[in-house]
Amino acid sequence: MRVTAVVFGLAFLLNGENVAAQSSDDPISAIDWLTESLSDPVAKPGGQEPVTPGIVTEPISVQPLNAPSPDGVGLLxxxxxxxxANxxxxxxxxSLIRAIADFPVEPLPAVQDQFRRIMLAELDPPAWSSPDAPLLQARVDALLARGAVEEAxxxxxxxxxxxxxxxRRAFDVGLLTGREQAACARMRAVPGISPSFPVRIFCLARTGDWPAAALTLESAKALGQLTPQEDALLAQFLDPELSELLPPxxxxxxxxxxxxxxxxxIGAPIPTTPLPLAFAHSDLRPTxxxxxxxxxxxxLARAGALPPDxxxxxxxxxxxxxxGGVWDRVAAVQTLNEALRAxxxxxxxxxxxxxxxxxxAAGLALPFARALAHEILALDTMGSDPLALRLGxxxxxxxxVALDAASLPEALAFASSIAxxxxAKAPQDALSQAIAAAxxxxxxxxxPELTGFLExxxxxxxxxxxxxxxxxxxxSDPAVLSGALAFLRAIGLEDTARRAALQILLLEQPA
Structure with a gap:
């Protein structure tokens, strides 16, 4: 009977894991692939509600006096x-959480870098901050969406x-980084946290208590706390021999x-390429x-989530x-590196x-330049090479690089002046004129839309x-782009403004 139930449940799994629609009560920033790692109250058999609801009390939030809000925590x-600070x-x-949640996931690299710094910044929490840290949730979700798992x-x-x-987010990050043992240990250690049955079973098995994991699986099934998909996958996780009885x-x-x-x-790994970027860290492991x-x-490097080196x-x-494909790219970089070493x-x-x-062609020009430009320009005669200067x-x-260059080709002169x-005088095209104006x-x-925010x-x-x-x-519209660059400069983010302008001029024009 058990095997029959498992096979029946796996039939649902074969059609792909359904994603539940996001509730209207969920935070704006919620990402749709987080594990349901915390348990909900156990429902009555048959889905019936109790006749008498009993005593109802309002939830109580407890926070130590003068304790800093988690919303203000940062790494930078x-x-x-x-x-x-304000x-x-x-x-x-x-509006603030919506602005974070709706921010483009793969913008211009300089924009990505500045956005990540904002998400990691140590700042005063907003006036509406609360112990559940809605702003921090949004920031962590934004980092995960961009593959910045270690930072999250x-x-x-x-x-x-x-x-x-x-x-919940900390538990998933532990799974993504391969530190599930620590995530499970914290699950056991934190009072007041009730893990969902799948998480409880997973952690019991990961810590070597297979009998308790199997008993918990049977109890969860008897209580109706597992979907057919969860039941099938957990059974196979606990008993690998079931793989011989089940379809792939x-x-x-x-x-x-x-x-x-x-x-x-269970020996059925999922390729990470079509999955959200955070899952790509799994493929960086030596195994x-x-x-x-x-x-x-x-x-990850394309998204700025992996050091170029x-x-x-x-x-x-x-x-x-x-x-072909990725191997041609690898071979070309290896040939260049061999010449640099020599x-x-x-x-x-x-x-x-x-x-x-x-x-x-692979969208990796910026990581390439950041990793190798200094070494290339350090060689004799390469300081006058147009392509090497572009990388610099x-x-x-x-x-x-701009100040030390002895001579510059005309195509790089305006970009060098920005750097x-x-x-200097800009070329006549609309984009260069807009950048020069900024x-x-x-x-x-x-x-006006930006000054309105400031007011x-x-x-x-x-x-x-x-x-x-x-x-x-x-x-981007040249006029809008010019205004945005000018704004960054006006509030003291000159470096970000220059990097953005240089990337627009040099990454998106032929060498």
């Missing part, structure tokens, strides 16, 4: 971010909060981290195949055994164009709005 101090000002809860984990650890929604599992289209980990454990590591590294290191782990400027000059072309202007040392802060002195008048003391929303205007790069 104001001395690093340059943001004022960035959130008078912004109301719904550090942010949650720093809060020390045991609020259910924060705990089909990957769910939107698995939770718990489902993802259990499928991996993953090299191709999976390369593809995951590229996805790490991507280059993954490229160099071994020799490609095939050609300090052979002529070989570097010969290998650089092909490596650049292939990285640009896209690197973190863009200002130094050095000494803006960097004029004094800063030109700001757009209402909603600087944070104004900043998010300006960044969103820049998200599309050269596809």
């Amino acid at each position: 101090p104001r001395s690093v971010t340059g943001l004022p 960035l959130w000002g008078s912004s109301d809860r719904e 984990e550090a942010l949650l650890e720093r809060t020390g909060s045991q609020e259910p929604e924060l705990f 599992t089909t990957a769910p289209t939107r698995p939770s981290p718990l489902t993802f980990r259990m499928l991996e454990a 993953a195949g090299w191709k999976a590591r390369v593809e995951a590294g590229e996805r 790490v991507l280059i290191a993954i490229y160099g782990e071994r020799r490609p055994a095939a050609s 300090q052979d400027a002529q070989a570097v000059r010969a290998a650089l164009p092909l490596a650049w072309e292939r990285m640009v 202007l896209l690197s973190d040392s863009y200002e130094t 050095s802060g000494q803006v 960097f004029s002195t004094p800063v030109p008048p700001l757009p 209402e003391q909603r600087l944070g929303e104004a900043l998010l709005s300006a960044l969103k205007s820049l998200a599309s790069g050269s596809d």
